[in-house]
Amino acid sequence: MAIELYRIDDRLIHGQVIVGWGQPMNLGFLVLVDDEVANSDWEQELYRMGVPPELDVFFASVAEASRKLDQWNRDKRPGILLTADIDTMARLAGATHATIRAVNLGGIHHRADRVERLRYLYLTGGELRALQELERHGVEVTARDVPASRPIPLSALLEASGEAGAA
């Protein structure tokens, strides 16, 4: 089964991930890739506290995740890999040589320098360009908060923002 969803979501582990995606996928494990969380026992305990006991949660820095990605992808259970931001996912994708073929934009919320692209997706121009760069390296990028919603390709976000074709 392996990792079936690579998701960027600034809430990391939360209801949409555990229930919204996890239930229909029959989720077996979660990988949370974040350099800060990987170095904090408190943060890891915090995220583990709410997770159902039958679900395995692995915490890793980008460097650790790039070494273990093949191992997780050999797991017979379906898994989700989470990062809180685009930069972390881009670094992981770059370090794992085309292992990641698709990335889901699940939730990037309001910040003063960001523009609303979707109800659950706020991005700066720089973040849009970083996503374009991911696609140029063969990673399909779509926005979709929950499985019941329609996936929206990056091209549609770019068109809506007037940045289609931008470098």
Place this chain on the structure above:
Amino acid sequence: MNDQPAIVLAHGQLAAGLVSAVEQITGMGNRFVAMSNTGLSGAELEQNLRAMVEEIGAKVVFTDLPAGSCNIAAFRLLRDRDVVVVSGVNLPTLLHFVTHPNLSPEEAATEAVERGGPTLKVTFGKTRGN
């Protein structure tokens, strides 16, 4: 004495709905402040919750889903604030809590869970042979 307002923090409009039901049943809805996570990042949610705890002096935070962002935001306060977090809130739990102001916040929260938790049950109709 459990006389400080408590916070109900939940997905969508759930907290507002629960507090409105408490008000309808007991007239004590003003003992709760309803908060939602809608449209907020985890960091914003924590920030808003901290501000509200500070503002009203809340000692108890009720949240809905154990693995949800509301619960994780509330858990973050456990590190440095004197609060009690109750996860998986339902209406009977809030009703028991609010009608026992003579208990300490810790006692009221614990008793409310003991009474409210088991109210969740399944009942089958006679056509199923029960």
